[in-house]
Amino acid sequence: MTDRILLHAMAFEGRHGVLADEKERPQPFEVDVELALDLGDAGTRDDLAATVDYGAVFEVARRAVETTTHDLVEAIAESIARDVLAGWPAVDEVVVRVRKMQPPIDGSLAWAGVEVRRRRGEAGGR
Numbered sequence: 553m554t555d556r557i558l559l560h561a562m563a564f565e566g567r568h569g570v571l572a573d574e575k576e577r578p579q580p581f582e583v584d585v586e587l588a589l590d591l592g593d594a595g596t597r598d599d600l601a602a603t604v605d606y607g608a609v610f611e612v613a614r615r616a617v618e619t620t621t622h623d624l625v626e627a628i629a630e631s632i633a634r635d636v637l638a639g640w641p642a643v644d645e646v647v648v649r650v651r652k653m654q655p656p657i658d659g660s661l662a663w664a665g666v667e668v669r670r671r672r673g674e675a676g677g678r
Contacts, residue, residue, distance in 0.1 A: 562610060645669065
C-alpha cells in the first residue's frame with residue numbers, strides 16, 4: 553500500500569531560464585509535489601508528528617523557485633526532490649512537476665514543464 557500527500561498547483565514567481573531576460577524579470581511557475589509514504593499511523597493517531605507537514609514542503613518548493621536561479625526547470629525539480637528526500641526520511645518516493653507558465657516560445661503554448669520521480673535509495677534519491 554502506498555499513500556500519498558499531494559500539493560497541487562503551487563504558484564510562485566522566479567527568475568529561471570537560459571535567456572538573460574528570463575533571469576532579469578520574475579515570471580510565473582507552478583509546482584506539484586507528490587509524496588509517497590505510509591500515512592496509516594498519522595490517520596489513526598490524528599497526529600501531525602506522524603506525517604509530513606505539507607506547509608513545510610510548500611516552503612521547500614517556494615525556496616527552490618523564489619530564492620535560487622537556474623537555467624533549466626529540470627534543476628528546479630531536482631532541487632525540490634533532493635530536499636524533500638533529505639528532509640523527511642519517511643518519504644519513500646517524491647514526484648515533482650515544475651511548469652513554466654510563460655516560456656519564451658514564439659507561438660501559443662499554455663506552459664512548458666518537467667516531471668521528475670525520485671525514490672529513496674535509487675540513483676538521484678538518497
